Amino acid sequence: MTTYKLLLLPGDGIGPEVMNEVQKVADLLGQAGVAKFETETGLVGGSAYDAHGKAISEADMGLAMAADAVLFGAVGGPKWADVPYDVRPEAGLLRLRKDMQLFANLRPAICYPALADASSLKREVIEGLDIMIVRELTGGVYFGEPKEIIDLGNGQKRGIDTQIYDTYEIERIGRVAFELARKRNNKVTSSEKHNVMKSGVLWREVITALHKRDYADVTLEHQLADALGMQLVRWPKQFDVIVTDNLFGDMLSDVAAMLTGSLGMLPSASLGEADAKTGARKALYEPVHGSAPDIAGKGIANPIAMIGSLAMCLRYSFGLGDAADKIEKAIANVLAHGLRTADIRGDARSIISTEQMGEAIREELQKLVA
Missing domain, CATH: 3.40.718.10 (Isopropylmalate Dehydrogenase)
Known part of the structure; x- marks a missing residue:
């Protein structure tokens, strides 16, 4: 079973909440024998500014450069509205894109x-x-x-x-x-x-x-x-x-x-040039949504875009298209069952939490990878 190095950068706001659900999906895939993931967690955005005075530390930037792929949550919030422009939370993401030469964003x-x-x-x-x-x-x-x-x-x-x-x-x-x-x-x-x-x-x-x-x-x-x-x-x-x-x-x-x-609901991939010899490329995967500080800590954020970002990671970085398809199928099945977080509630009579949505997706995925 191939081992892949993943750097998790949860960031700010709802980032840590949705990243927690991705970690559980990666663990499930490892247990199912799809692939093994070695994960490390770093700071980016406002959380990095609070700890280091900058939007991403040199140490975490080094981890990003060494990883097979980076999973990124979200950055920013009113807490850091008045920090200097060069160290604002968004500067961490911009540096990752620039230093990793991630020229192609797929949304x-x-x-x-x-x-x-x-x-x-x-x-x-x-x-x-x-x-x-x-x-x-x-x-x-x-x-x-x-x-x-x-x-x-x-x-x-x-x-x-x-x-x-x-x-x-x-x-x-x-x-x-x-x-x-x-x-x-x-x-x-x-x-x-x-x-x-x-x-x-x-x-x-x-x-x-x-x-x-x-x-x-x-x-x-x-x-x-x-x-x-x-x-x-x-x-x-x-x-x-x-x-x-x-x-x-x-x-x-x-x-x-x-x-x-x-x-x-929507994930994204940011890709660098493919290595001429190995075909490997630097890559960062993130949900399109922001840090949503108004709902941070309430446990109601939708983790689907973050989990979908892992699916894109499997597809574009690791060549695990079948596993990516199964994650996307698990998400579709959960939605077909009528389960909804607050942002996609529509006419649903009740809503479920971030953790409950993650659990429901894992239950469907477990059936598909068994």
């Missing part, structure tokens, strides 16, 4: 049949929804320089953020999108704002050339990011794989997430 938006009525859209619009948003994660306006606030005098200031993309950054994220599409419905929608942004002009040129050169068998279309946002809420099932930059990917993936009824 699926899947509507489980049992939750079709939980969306704010009509059932016929979102039933059967299965979109993959591929977001470039280490370039663009979040990392471009200069990034600063300048005092202009006379009570005036100027905030500067710089959008920068090089050809290789666009091409490598494009390859991820086209390769994924070949395993799905063979369609890629590339999104930018070439009508007002030079980086968008280059993005469109590079994606078009890459498609013509290496992926002509895949259907490619281009949509402006604002128009795509409108189409996501008009008829989302027209999309298969969407590839876009860091800023637009951040916003569009949250729109897509809410089509499914709750941010608490």
Whole structure:
């Protein structure tokens, strides 16, 4: 049985609560002989700031670099609203992405049949929804320089953020999108704002050339990011794989997430380059939801996105696609039985706790791996 090294970074808010359920699922898979997981736990975000004065310590950063994969909960909360910008909780996640070179963020938006009525859209619009948003994660306006606030005098200031993309950054994220599409419905929608942004002009040129050169068998279309946002809420099932930059990917993936009824339902993967010899890659897996400080400690958070993130880890980092399928099947079965946490309650008569949802998923998974 292969052993994998997992670093758990629960973070803040509901992060520790949902991470606790993932640990139990990993333990179950080990007991079932699927794989063995050696886990270590570190601090990130506000919890790391409280302990070390920074959003992630050098020691925990070292553990992340050495791990086969990182599972990440959530960071931030009002407690740390006034800490210096460079050590704010979110800086820990940004450093992980940058130092681990996690350039490709995969965010699926899947509507489980049992939750079709939980969306704010009509059932016929979102039933059967299965979109993959591929977001470039280490370039663009979040990392471009200069990034600063300048005092202009006379009570005036100027905030500067710089959008920068090089050809290789666009091409490598494009390859991820086209390769994924070949395993799905063979369609890629590339999104930018070439009508007002030079980086968008280059993005469109590079994606078009890459498609013509290496992926002509895949259907490619281009949509402006604002128009795509409108189409996501008009008829989302027209999309298969969407590839876009860091800023637009951040916003569009949250729109897509809410089509499914709750941010608490959706996992994500952040991947680095595959090693030329081993094929291994740095990777971090996290739920799309935030730290939800308003419900932290109440035991009512939805652990499904965190457990789904483990499924993505099994699929993309460890090649355990069958085990990933079984986790996703266990989640679907629990939802089909009518079990609901507060965020996806809908018309359910009662709700269950974080721990109860985790237990129900493990019971279903136990049947599938037995």
